[in-house]
Amino acid sequence: MQNTLGDLNNHLFAxxxxxxxxxxxxxxxxxxxxxxxxxxxxxKQIISNGFLVLEAKKMMDDKMDANAKLPKMLEA
Incomplete structure (x- = not known):
């Protein structure tokens, strides 16, 4: 199952x-x-989880260590 935030948006408008x-x-x-x-x-929970993933990605982009890894739960 591959749902997106766009799908969520469609459900909310429906x-x-x-x-x-x-x-x-x-x-x-x-x-x-x-x-x-x-x-x-x-x-709200889906959006909160998406925000967490985005924040983790921004943190990883800001790190100097190229070998740093995200926790498995946050990997895409």
Missing amino acids: QLERLGDEEIKGEKLQEEITRAKAINKVA
């Missing part, structure tokens, strides 16, 4: 469109709100 659908009311609307909250939590 969710926004569902929430903006004025035809959805009552229980269905509550389901979409609950789903949106769950998606939001996962999206």
Whole structure:
């Protein structure tokens, strides 16, 4: 599975469109709100992880030691 931040962006906009659908009311609307909250939590974690990888990459680029290695978890 190869998802990207672009894919995440598309999912978030799709969710926004569902929430903006004025035809959805009552229980269905509550389901979409609950789903949106769950998606939001996962999206925040994905973005946080991406930020960590970016910061690690910037740190590695700034290091003078060409043999320095990232922790395996942060390798691309």
